[in-house]
Amino acid sequence: MVKATRLPRNEAGIETALGVLKQRFGERLNTGQAIREQHGHTTTWIENQAPDAVIFARDTAEVSEIVKVCAAHKVPVIAYGTGTSLEGHVNAPAGGVCIDLMEMNKVLAVHAEDLDCVVQPGVTREALNTHLRDMGLFFPIDPGANASLGGMAATRASGTNAVRYGTMKDNIIALEAVMADGTVIRTAKRAKKSSAGYDLTRLLIGSEGTLGIITEITLRLQGIPEAIRAARCSFPTVDAACRAVMGTIQYGVPVARIEIMDALQVKAVNAYSKLSLPETPLLLLEFHGSEAGVAEQSETFGAIAEEFGATGFEATTTVEERNRLWKARHDAYWSVLALRPGAKGIGTDVCVPISRLADCVTQAQTKLEELKLIAPIVGHVGDGNFHCSILVDMEDEAEVERADGFVGWLNDLAISMDGTCTGEHGIGQGKRPYLQRELGPATRFMAAVKAALDPDHIMNPGKILAD
Incomplete structure (x- = not known):
């Protein structure tokens, strides 16, 4: 595994907060090692950093209550969906409480005449499309995995349909979210457009749980094509x-x-x-x-x-x-693993202007051959986004080092081509060093937003920006 940065723990605060939450939630506060490690795990090679406890929230009020307790004692809070993220997004480098949102899985309303719907964050994209099918509607964002819509919003996911339908930022009208002090906010109404104030909706989309926890999503829908x-x-x-x-x-x-x-x-x-x-x-x-x-x-x-x-x-x-x-196509990841049984599949993505795509992919293939790495390439070529799935023997330290070096090299190559270190996987822990290289002084202003909305840095610490 690739080592992940650890952050200082607030031992006294964690102990006190868990005591308060235990009184409120009883057996729903899970502290068993297996379930904690499950909630520190994603499909990544970054080491597991388990939270101290996991609570399965049932509604927005419970999320708010948990966050208020954690805020009072300066304890980290990490939101969790289906665990399909790829860059260590749900790790708990300072410990804390993981809020699992998968029991918040209701489609709250479908407004067919307005082509929108309102869902809780635990609804998966496949479940939503099954619900919509008989109405002649569908939600187009398809990242491949059957991810939760809350997680897709938090990571600004996209996928195979993005070339026509855009990404999550283009398909979300409004959000409900619990902020770092436990306050519940709504970022917008259901109107198709608005010029009312700061665009908090898009500020939260892609924030990876570092600014607030998304508890309700209003989505744009499409008619099923003839x-x-x-x-x-x-x-x-x-x-x-x-x-x-x-x-x-x-x-x-x-x-x-x-x-x-x-x-x-x-x-x-x-x-x-x-x-x-x-x-x-x-x-x-x-x-x-x-x-x-x-x-x-x-x-x-x-x-x-x-x-x-x-x-x-x-x-x-x-x-x-x-x-x-x-x-x-959607089974591509599993097909790659079958090429080298026993190897770990490490997925990484970059995105470049489509005029640079051929050059970027060709250089990546040459570099992989030079490093003697097996890594099939697949991509959403219509928007310049592609993925390398590197097959790595995690017991071979030299091979792990070569693979890690390739990921860094590829990120730098994409940035040098006026691209980005991630088209859709997000930053999490894995790509934090490259965000600074990509955006430079802009990250200072991101940090200022983070400090203003989460002054105690309890919301998913250690992700996107250095804490």
Whole structure:
């Protein structure tokens, strides 16, 4: 495991706060080692830093009550959803209380005529779309994992549909949140736009629980398209595939999804999902609209792709075939693990302007080969975001060091290309050093906001900024 920074513990405050919370919540205050370690665990190689206790909150009032007790005794508070984050977001480097929000899992209201809904943070994206299906509506943000919507808001998640529908910041209308002193606030009403005051909604989106705990979310919805067409084609090189994407975007084809897999990722997907795709760089696309519209969009893309050497172009509106292809894409992480049984899969992401994407991916592949690391690449190529899944033998210290060095090198490369060290994973603990390099003096003003809203630094300490 990669060592995580530890912060000073407020032993007396933690002991007193746990005593007060024990009286209030009884057996719902969990202090067993297994459940504490579960809530310090994410799909990362950063060491586990367990909280001192876990409470499963049932409503906003309980979250507020817990935070008020912790604030009174200056005890850290960490919000927890499904635990699918990748950069140590839910670790407790100073101990404290973890508030698990997964029992707050109700869809509170659907306003079909307004294309919005109100949900609690523990609702997962799959559960919401199941709830909406019979109404002809869906929520488009798809990070791959069946993450909680509260966690997706807190990390400003995106995913395969972002090229058309945007990220979480584009699809949240308003939030309810518990702030560091236990005050419950609402950041906006349900109106589609507002110029009333500071935009606290977007300040909290992506704040990773360091400013407040999100307890209710008002989301934008979309109508389920009349027709959906999936397509795929192969390319001789990653560079050719990326140039086809640039041509498609510049031509104005409204693709809903456009994903890239390098040759190694295609090989992994073929083996894991029992497919027979050509093992060369591949684009996987989806078009949404009317029957005529999606046919025209896919034909236009096919013509553009052919100019860049594409082969094997196939398009389908068959639900079963579409689902088979996208299921394989969403299982990419598991397919990578199967390439090297026993290895740890380390996911990292960067995002660059799409004009620099081909160069960035190609340089990453060259560096991986130089370091003798196995790391298939997959990406949301329509917005310049890609992921490397590095397979690492955690018992091999030299290999761990090489992998850690590659992650740092890749972050610096993306920043040098006017990109970002993370397109959607977030900062957490893992990418804190690179935020300063990316934004420089701006982080000082972020720290000022943090100090103003959380003067005792109890809200998810040790994340995003140095405490």
